[in-house]
Structures are given as structure tokens and as C-alpha cells.
Amino acid sequence: MVELTQERAVDRSQMQVSDEVAIEIRNMNxxxxxxxxxxxxxxxxxxxxxxxxxxPSGSGKSTLIRCINRLxxxxxxxxxxxxxxxxxxxxxxxxIRSEVGMCFQHFNLFPHLTILENCTLAPxxxxxxxxxxxxxxxxxxxxxxxxxxxxxxxxxxxxxGQQQRVAIARSLCMKPRxxxxxxxxxxxxxxxxxxxxxxxxxxxxxxxxxLCVTHEMGFAQAVANRVIFMDQGQIVEQNEPTEFFNNxxxxxxxxxxxxxxxx
Amino acid sequence: MSDTPITYVRDxxxxxxxxxxxxxxxVRWVRENLFSSPMNAILTxxxxxxxxxxxxxxxxxxxxxxxxxxxxxxxREIIAAxxxxxxxxxxxxxxxARWHQLVFGYYPSELYWRPxxxxxxxxxxxxxxxxxxxxxxxFIVSMIAPFLCFWLxxxxxxxxxxxxxxxFGVGVVAFKxxxxxxxxxxxxxxxxxxxxxxxxxxxxxLASGLASIVPLGIEFVPSRSFGGFMLSIVIxxxxxxxxxxxxxxxxxxxxxxxxxxxxxxxxxxxxxxGVPLIVWLFTAQLLLNYFxxxxxxxxxxxxxxxxxxxxxxxxxxEVVRGGLAALPKGQYEGGDSLGLNxxxxxxxxxxxxxxxxxxxxxVNTFIGLFKDTTLxxxxxxFDPLGIASAIRATTEWNxxxxxxxxxxxxxxxxxxxxxxxxxxxxxxxxxxEHR
Numbered sequence: 046m047v048e049l050t051q052e053r054a055v056d057r058s059q060m061q062v063s064d065e066v067a068i069e070i071r072n073m074n075x076x077x078x079x080x081x082x083x084x085x086x087x088x089x090x091x092x093x094x095x096x097x098x099x100x101p102s103g104s105g106k107s108t109l110i111r112c113i114n115r116l117x118x119x120x121x122x123x124x125x126x127x128x129x130x131x132x133x134x135x136x137x138x139x140x141i142r143s144e145v146g147m148c149f150q151h152f153n154l155f156p157h158l159t160i161l162e163n164c165t166l167a168p169x170x171x172x173x174x175x176x177x178x179x180x181x182x183x184x185x186x187x188x189x190x191x192x193x194x195x196x197x198x199x200x201x202x203x204x205x206g207q208q209q210r211v212a213i214a215r216s217l218c219m220k221p222r223x224x225x226x227x228x229x230x231x232x233x234x235x236x237x238x239x240x241x242x243x244x245x246x247x248x249x250x251x252x253x254x255x256l257c258v259t260h261e262m263g264f265a266q267a268v269a270n271r272v273i274f275m276d277q278g279q280i281v282e283q284n285e286p287t288e289f290f291n292n293x294x295x296x297x298x299x300x301x302x303x304x305x306x307x308x
Numbered sequence: 309m310s311d312t313p314i315t316y317v318r319d320x321x322x323x324x325x326x327x328x329x330x331x332x333x334x335v336r337w338v339r340e341n342l343f344s345s346p347m348n349a350i351l352t353x354x355x356x357x358x359x360x361x362x363x364x365x366x367x368x369x370x371x372x373x374x375x376x377x378x379x380x381x382x383x384r385e386i387i388a389a390x391x392x393x394x395x396x397x398x399x400x401x402x403x404x405a406r407w408h409q410l411v412f413g414y415y416p417s418e419l420y421w422r423p424x425x426x427x428x429x430x431x432x433x434x435x436x437x438x439x440x441x442x443x444x445x446x447f448i449v450s451m452i453a454p455f456l457c458f459w460l461x462x463x464x465x466x467x468x469x470x471x472x473x474x475x476f477g478v479g480v481v482a483f484k485x486x487x488x489x490x491x492x493x494x495x496x497x498x499x500x501x502x503x504x505x506x507x508x509x510x511x512x513x514l515a516s517g518l519a520s521i522v523p524l525g526i527e528f529v530p531s532r533s534f535g536g537f538m539l540s541i542v543i544x545x546x547x548x549x550x551x552x553x554x555x556x557x558x559x560x561x562x563x564x565x566x567x568x569x570x571x572x573x574x575x576x577x578x579x580x581x582g583v584p585l586i587v588w589l590f591t592a593q594l595l596l597n598y599f600x601x602x603x604x605x606x607x608x609x610x611x612x613x614x615x616x617x618x619x620x621x622x623x624x625x626e627v628v629r630g631g632l633a634a635l636p637k638g639q640y641e642g643g644d645s646l647g648l649n650x651x652x653x654x655x656x657x658x659x660x661x662x663x664x665x666x667x668x669x670x671v672n673t674f675i676g677l678f679k680d681t682t683l684x685x686x687x688x689x690f691d692p693l694g695i696a697s698a699i700r701a702t703t704e705w706n707x708x709x710x711x712x713x714x715x716x717x718x719x720x721x722x723x724x725x726x727x728x729x730x731x732x733x734x735x736x737x738x739x740x741e742h743r
Binding site: 114149 | 492636638639641642643644645646647648649652656657660661664738
């Protein structure tokens with residue numbers, strides 16, 4: 046996991062954090078039925094920040110980022126994305142979703158559409174981009190994730206790593222201002238993890254605001270400017286990566302880190 | 309064992325050889341499929357004997373069939389004269405003499421071109437739906453086709469189908485105006501209620517008003533003249549075409565988060581599905597008049613079409629719901645995360661996949677529905693079976709059974725078999741996207 050930084054020098058010149066607030070979460074709470082999954086979450090994300098969220102399974106980290114684009118509904122507190130508050134207003138939700146890209150653990154590509162159609166679908170229908178222009182944009186991003194030659198294949202014909210890169214390209218076609226990653230490498234073979242992480246590092250180098258739920262600690266050290274550790278639906282500790290890994294404060298964090306790095 | 313050396317190096321490569329003759333071609337097929345064991349050999353011979361017996365009895369009956377007789381008596385005389393009196397022969401004369409009734413019922417014979425043309429219009433209209441490679445512009449024909457078919461079949465003033473078509477325009481306009489200013493639920497309700505009001509109270513007077521100003525029309529043919537396969541096809545195809553979109557909407561309604569829409573869909577589906585079709589047909593015949601505004605005289609065939617459509621749509625809804633449930637949740641989330649709204653993600657992502665899964669079930673429902681149109685005989689409509697009874701009631705053909713039912717059976721088989729084949733074609737065509 047840690048070799049990543051040695052293999053590839055990460056260019057931090059573009060990774061500047063601005064004062065502008067991209068996401069603000071205030072006293073957010075969420076329940077599944079009576080189960081309190083997220084408890085008093087407070088988080089402010091500046092534009093250009095790369096945040097890695099880690100924690101044991103069931104700690105609510107996925108739920109947290111899924112609340113940001115309203116795939117999950119929160120019951121108390123406020124979430125403000127790009128100055129728009131998330132409420133049950135459908136038009137606001139669709140607007141925020143089109144500004145916030147998301148990549149999933151299982152890619153969620155549309156199997157009945159080609160790679161190119163997967164990428165042009167949302168620009169054409171949500172942004173009303175003309176088909177030809179949308180295809181040009183799609184090809185641009187497919188080149189960026191290094192699979193332009195697969196454009197006319199169906200997702201089922203691609204490897205997991207390629208599918209995840211298509212999923213990233215598909216989100217980028219909407220020109221999002223924020224990208225959310227929900228365990229993007231957890232369903233991949235070890236060989237394919239690297240190609241996906243490289244794509245994500247490139248994105249970070251261009252100054253994209255990113256929130257990643259991941260267990261790739263090498264990635265966290267290389268690009269994150271903040272690591273958040275969650276347990277039992279709460280933010281237990283957050284710090285900049287070197288300090289977080291070398292000098293964890295909370296006992297829970299120390300235990301977690303010793304378990305994932307120790308073996 | 310211990311003496312055998314482990315090292316081994318091949319010095320010559322073996323050339324390819326042909327397999328033994330008993331292992332290829334028809335010889336192998338016969339051996340594997342028909343005579344693979346003594347038991348199978350006995351079964352094969354027994355089956356061949358049964359097939360032979362059936363063919364040796366039915367074959368001559370079919371081949372010696374009499375095609376040019378005007379009555380059963382004449383037919384029997386021909387059979388008696390031709391042979392030694394022992395062998396039997398079919399009297400297909402009934403089909404030559406009465407095929408026009410079996411196909412068109414009591415439709416005026418000089419107007420047979422109208423149902424035929426209507427069927428052609430229907431196929432042109434449905435073509436762009438069935439074969440996606442055709443140009444999209446043909447969809448205009450698809451939208452006009454139902455009204456044109458209606459006008460060709462029943463005839464009368466051209467203004468009636470036009471004023472009915474306007475009702476859909478009212479619905480679309482209402483939806484556009486309301487969804488811009490009010491919530492989507494209000495828009496949907498408006499798009500359903502306003503056209504209904506228009507059809508109940510305005511379309512009739514509008515049509516007759518226009519007809520009195522510009523009388524344009526063709527000869528009116530009342531519903532009771534419809535019969536035979538034409539009636540089955542009119543009921544069956546209308547029900548198929550309308551029940552699919554209706555069923556999809558019901559399936560989506562049943563999955564909806566909106567409580568009222570969900571409840572309506574569930575109640576509708578369960579009530580319609582829980583009662584036999586024949587009961588609904590009697591309802592259409594006897595009870596529907598109570599629910600319609602007083603004075604409106606609603607055509608019986610139309611009422612039957614509505615009932616059969618509603619019945620089929622409940623089944624389609626459940627089949628489509630199965631398809632929707634089979635999709636992983638990630639597909640919905642994928643669409644949501646890109647900012648597609650509900651209808652876009654249904655139309656572009658969810659339904660294409662759900663319908664693909666549901667094709668065998670949908671076509672199965674359609675085949676069942678088409679065959680169920682024969683039930684209308686019980687409420688006094690002349691479907692092919694009704695016509696067959698009518699023919700058997702005449703003095704010429706009193707006492708004929710097999711030939712008529714064979715003909716009707718073959719006609720139904722051809723229609724249903726082609727639907728089944730089309731569904732296989734569609735499944736194969738869509739196969740490529742399988743993960």
C-alpha cells in the first residue's frame with residue numbers, strides 16, 4: 046500500500062486549498078429506523094481539499110458521503126453543498142447531484158449502454174449538451190482515464206479496474222466541482238487497484254475537491270490533506286495525514302491503524 | 309513405480325487424426341439420442357409406432373379432404389362416391405364456403421378492405437417500436453395509427469377520432485402547464501383528470517358540431533357486425549398495445565414512494581387480478597352503464613376492449629415489477645448520482661433493463677390475453693368460436709365440428725407462435741448486453 050508514493054511522485058503544486066467552502070455539514074444526524082447511524086456530524090470542506098475518510102465497517106463513513114448527494118436522507122441538521130442547502134426539494138437535489146460526481150464500490154455502470162453512451166447520457170439529458178459535443182467531452186475524459194479504445198464496448202466486456210475508470214470518466218463528463226468516492230477500490234483485484242488510484246491521484250493533482258472513503262492508506266498519505274477517522278457514527282479523529290498516521294491521538298484510532306497496517 | 313524415470317521429452321508431435329465414424333455425424337446423433345440404452349431403444353420404437361398410427365389415421369382424412377362442397381350433405385355424397393365408403397375424409401368445404409365469416413364476421417363484404425387496411429396501418433405503426441433500427445420519424449405514424457385504425461374499422465365521421473385524439477393533446481398541455489407551476493403529483497393528476505372531463509363532456513359535442521359544419525366520413529359499421537378473427541384481433545391488439553404502457557405505469561406506481569399513488573396501484577392490480585376475466589366481461593356487458601354518465605350509449609366492443617386491457621395491464625404490471633425488482637439498487641443510485649430526474653432515469657436506465665428481463669413474461673401474458681379473447685363469446689359477441697357455432701347452426705353445415713375447430717386452432721397457433729418467436733428474437737438481440 047505504501048509503495049505507491051515511492052513509485053510515482055505526486056505533484057502537489059496544483060493542490061491548493063482555497064478559503065471558499067465547498068461543503069458544510071452542521072450537527073447532522075441520521076437514523077435507520079431507531080438505529081442512530083450518524084451522530085452530530087460537523088464537517089467543513091474547503092474547495093480543493095482532498096479528504097480521506099476511514100474507519101471500521103459499519104462506522105457510517107459510506108452513509109456520510111451518501112448523504113452529501115442525498116442518496117441517503119438525513120433527519121436532523123444541515124448539509125450545504127456549494128451554497129445550496131439539501132432539503133426535500135427535488136429540483137435542488139437534482140441540481141446538487143449534477144454538480145457532485147460519485148463513484149461507487151460496484152461501479153454502477155449501465156450494462157445496456159456502451160461506454161461512450163454511459164458517459165454521454167447525463168450531459169445530454171441533464172445538461173442538454175448536443176450529442177456530438179457530449180461525445181467529444183466523453184472521449185476527452187476517456188482518454189484521460191486511458192481507455193479511449195474501449196468506447197464502443199459494453200461495460201460487461203471490461204475488467205473491474207477499467208470499469209471503475211469509466212465510472213470516474215462518466216462522473217467527470219458532468220464537470221463536477223466535488224467528487225465523492227465510496228470505496229472505489231474495494232471490489233477490485235490487487236493489480237487493478239493501482240490503475241484506479243493513479244487516476245484518482247491525477248484528479249487530485251488538478252485540484253479537484255475530493256472526499257474518499259477508502260482503506261488505501263498509501264493513497265491517503267500521498268494526496269490527502271486531511272484524514273478523518275470514524276467509529277460508531279461519529280467523527281473520532283481528524284488530522285493531516287503524517288500526523289494522523291505517525292501520532293494518532295485517540296485509542297480507537299491507534300487500534301484501527303495497528304490492525305490495518307500491522308499485518 | 310520407483311523405477312520409472314520422471315523425465316520425459318517428446319521428440320515427435322502427433323498429427324491430427326479424424327475421429328472414428330461412429331463418433332461423428334448422424335450416426336452418433338441417432339445412437340446418442342435414440343438408442344443410447346435398451347430401454348431408450350424400446351421407447352424410441354414405441355414412439356415411432358404411435359406417431360405412425362396417428363399419421364395413418366389423420367393423414368388420409370386431411371389429404372382426402374373435400375374443399376369444394378356447399379353443404380355437409382353434399383360433402384358426404386362426394387366422399388361416398390369417391391371411395392369404397394370405408395375411409396374418412398375432412399369436409400374443408402365449410403372453410404371455402406364460410407372463410408369470410410370466420411375472418412370478418414358479419415362485416416359488410418364490400419368493405420373488407422377497411423379492416424385489412426387497418427391491420428396494415430397497425431403494422432406500419434408498430435414497426436418502429438418492434439424494430440429499433442427503423443428511422444425515428446416513423447413514430448409520427450405510430451401516434452396517428454390508433455385513430456386511423458379506429459376510423460377505418462368503425463367508419464362514420466372523421467371528426468370523432470380527431471376530437472378524441474385532441475383529448476391526449478389536452479393531457480399533454482395540462483401536464484406541461486401544471487408541472488411548470490405546481491408539484492409533479494398535481495401535474496400527473498391534472499394530466500389524467502382534464503382529458504377525462506374533456507372526453508366525457510366535450511369531445512362528443514365537438515365532433516358532432518364539426519361534422520355538421522364539414523361532413524366528412526365513410527360508411528358507419530356497427531360493432532355487432534364485427535366478428536371472427538377480425539374481432540379477436542381488434543380486441544387482442546388494442547388490449548396488447550394499451551396494456552403495456554398502462555402496466556408499466558402501474559408497476560412504477562406500485563414501487564412509488566408516494567403513498568396515494570402506491571395504494572391506488574396496489575388496489576387496482578389486486579382487484580383486477582383477483583377476479584376472473586369472464587366476470588369482468590359480464591361487468592362490461594351489464595354493469596358498466598351504471599357508472600357512465602346517463603344517456604351515454606357506450607359501444608359493447610369498446611367496453612370489452614377496455615375491460616380486457618385493464619385485465620391484461622394488471623398482469624403486465626406484476627411481470628414488469630418482477631423485472632424492476634431484479635435490478636440491483638446500484639442502477640437506481642447510478643442514475644440518481646448523475647442528476648437524472650425520476651422519469652429520465654426510468655426511461656433511460658431502469659425500464660430498458662427491467663423490460664428486457666420481463667420480455668418472456670410480457671409476451672406470455674400477451675399470448676394468454678389473445679387466446680382469452682375467445683371468452684367474449686359468452687357475452688354474445690361473435691368471436692371465431694361464436695361464428696363457428698353460428699355456422700354449425702345453419703342447415704348446410706349442421707353437424708360439422710373438427711374442420712372448423714382445426715382451422716380456428718391453426719389460426720390462433722400461427723398468431724401465438726409468431727409472438728413467441730418475436731420474443732425469442734428480441735431476447736437474442738438484447739443478449740449482448742448481459743454481464
